Amino acid sequence: MGTRRRFTLECRRDVATLVLDSGSSIASVARDLGLGETVAGRWSKSSVRGARLPSRGLPIHVRWKLR
Template sequence: MKSPYTPEYRRGAARLVIDTGRTIVAVAREIGVGEALLGRWVAAERARSGGGERPLDVDERAELDRLRREVAELRMDNEFLGKAAAFFASKHDRRNGSR
């Protein structure tokens, strides 16, 4: 049976784990694949790339963690602003007799 995932998709999913330092479990949940399957993809990608990846040092890991927190905050801010814009647009419509 042919895999429903293209080689490019498998490599990209594996790179999410390798490049970001996130766990296989977290990435697997995010993209909706099994942990064991993603683990095989990661192992294959590491073998393909020669395993020459150096782990992040303490400063790089701290910066990555800070940036992840910042991205999460910005996503929450963006979601809030979208809801606020929708709320004020609906109030404006009611005042103009549209509703």
């Protein structure tokens, strides 16, 4: 059995930004980065809701979505 990978908040925010800014599907971004679709989707949804992912450093159009 493998060890569980841990990701920093910055990494999670970057993945969410990639999904939101690129226009690509969550599945394709997750596949490109070697992540599970569920994880990438959860991070993206959390970013939109503003939960646990700081909005600092995000592009203005993403910050507007967080309001």
